[in-house]
Amino acid sequence: MSISKSVSIKNIEKVFEGTGGKPVRAVDNVSIDIQPGEFMTLLGPSGCGKTTILRMIAGFETPTKGDIFIGEDRVNSLTPDKRDTAMVFQSYALFPHLNVFENIAYGLKIKKLSTQEIKSKVCGILEIVGLTGYENRAPNQLSGGQQQRIALARSLVMEPAVLLFDEPLSNLDAKLRVHMRAEIRNIQRRFGITSIYVTHDQAEAMSMSDRIIIMNHGLVEQVGTPHEIYKKPASRFVADFIGLANILDGEVMAVSGSHATVKCLDTLFSLPTDLTLEARQKVHLVARPEALSIADSGQIPAKVESSVFMGAYQDYKIRVQDKSLLVVDSNPALGSVYPVGADVYLRLDERSLHIVQR
Numbered sequence: 001m002s003i004s005k006s007v008s009i010k011n012i013e014k015v016f017e018g019t020g021g022k023p024v025r026a027v028d029n030v031s032i033d034i035q036p037g038e039f040m041t042l043l044g045p046s047g048c049g050k051t052t053i054l055r056m057i058a059g060f061e062t063p064t065k066g067d068i069f070i071g072e073d074r075v076n077s078l079t080p081d082k083r084d085t086a087m088v089f090q091s092y093a094l095f096p097h098l099n100v101f102e103n104i105a106y107g108l109k110i111k112k113l114s115t116q117e118i119k120s121k122v123c124g125i126l127e128i129v130g131l132t133g134y135e136n137r138a139p140n141q142l143s144g145g146q147q148q149r150i151a152l153a154r155s156l157v158m159e160p161a162v163l164l165f166d167e168p169l170s171n172l173d174a175k176l177r178v179h180m181r182a183e184i185r186n187i188q189r190r191f192g193i194t195s196i197y198v199t200h201d202q203a204e205a206m207s208m209s210d211r212i213i214i215m216n217h218g219l220v221e222q223v224g225t226p227h228e229i230y231k232k233p234a235s236r237f238v239a240d241f242i243g244l245a246n247i248l249d250g251e252v253m254a255v256s257g258s259h260a261t262v263k264c265l266d267t268l269f270s271l272p273t274d275l276t277l278e279a280r281q282k283v284h285l286v287a288r289p290e291a292l293s294i295a296d297s298g299q300i301p302a303k304v305e306s307s308v309f310m311g312a313y314q315d316y317k318i319r320v321q322d323k324s325l326l327v328v329d330s331n332p333a334l335g336s337v338y339p340v341g342a343d344v345y346l347r348l349d350e351r352s353l354h355i356v357q358r
């Protein structure tokens with residue numbers, strides 16, 4: 001197995017010509033450092049530039065500006081086959097006229113390995129992806145999930161330093177997708193191979209990644225662990241894109257060290273923050289639905305607008321001043337559910353409020 005490598009992209013920009021002479025800035029001055037063995041996911045809405053970044057790392061696209069390093073080597077001018085990367089595609093891209101064994105062996109034959117070595121490597125990798133015995137099947141005799149496992153095997157058998165995934169699970173049904181997430185992650189951990197994964201499915205990103213890069217309009221909004229991205233979103237965009245969020249208007253009343261006093265819903269909160277803030281500045285507070293609760297008494301009056309039993313939790317919408325807020329009660333005791341129209345109070349747990357500036 002070759003040793004996994006770091007990947008660094010420095011001030012990368014990609015401008016496509018676009019139609020009608022109007023250039024498209026697909027990637028705008030992006031810099032990212034990915035550690036050896038790390039599972040990094042590029043996540044963002046359609047058209048935000050994820051695939052373009054992946055394809056520039058692979059060498060299928062040339063950056064307009066900036067540098068790409070794989071390990072110590074600047075790879076900008078290397079062709080894809082010289083970069084020590086392998087790509088797993090959404091469409092599997094198996095050769096239809098070759099059987100499973102031949103598909104996996106294809107790259108090894110080009111590398112001129114001996115027949116014995118090829119056989120041993122192909123059998124080894126088939127065992128890892130759980131498809132021993134399928135050597136003679138044609139791709140069209142396999143399910144979607146099996147085809148994707150063969151595509152993964154075909155990449156892994158080349159022992160690349162970096163594995164690139166372009167929405168590999170999008171063509172599979174929902175149940176299989178969840179199963180394959182865990183399978184890909186287990187295999188990736190077992191090989192310790194640096195992996196860069198493109199998806200627009202946030203559950204996939206949250207469940208598989210060491211870190212996630214959130215992109216929007218060609219720019220990086222935030223890089224962080226799934227926990228950081230969820231608990232400490234860098235912007236309203238990130239808060240809205242990942243999970244459900246209530247975004248409340250606030251005003252900074254005072255700043256002291258790493259804490260700010262923020263007035264929100266006529267209430268003062270003292271909140272930790274890394275941001276450089278000034279008194280009187282307008283900010284937003286992000287509150288996840290599970291961080292809000294409803295009570296019979298309190299400071300902030302509210303009215304229940306909807307109340308839906310979801311089995312494991314109770315989903316509420318409550319009106320507070322001019323805003324409709326989402327509240328999730330994950331432990332609804334029998335008899336403690338508030339009906340639509342009830343006059344209640346909103347409780348905000350200071351520890352679960354997070355300040356964003358933009």
Ligand SMILES: Nc1ncnc2c1ncn2[C@@H]1O[C@H](COP(=O)(O)OP(=O)(O)OP(=O)(O)O)[C@@H](O)[C@H]1O
Binds near residue numbers: 044053
């Ligand atoms: N070859 C090309 N020529 C012109 N514009 C392109 C080309 N490839 C991509 N683009 C444009 O660049 C932008 C980024 O595209 P990209 O495929 O990287 O987005 P994405 O985040 O991967 O989206 P999706 O999730 O839909 O695949 C889009 O506006 C797209 O239309």
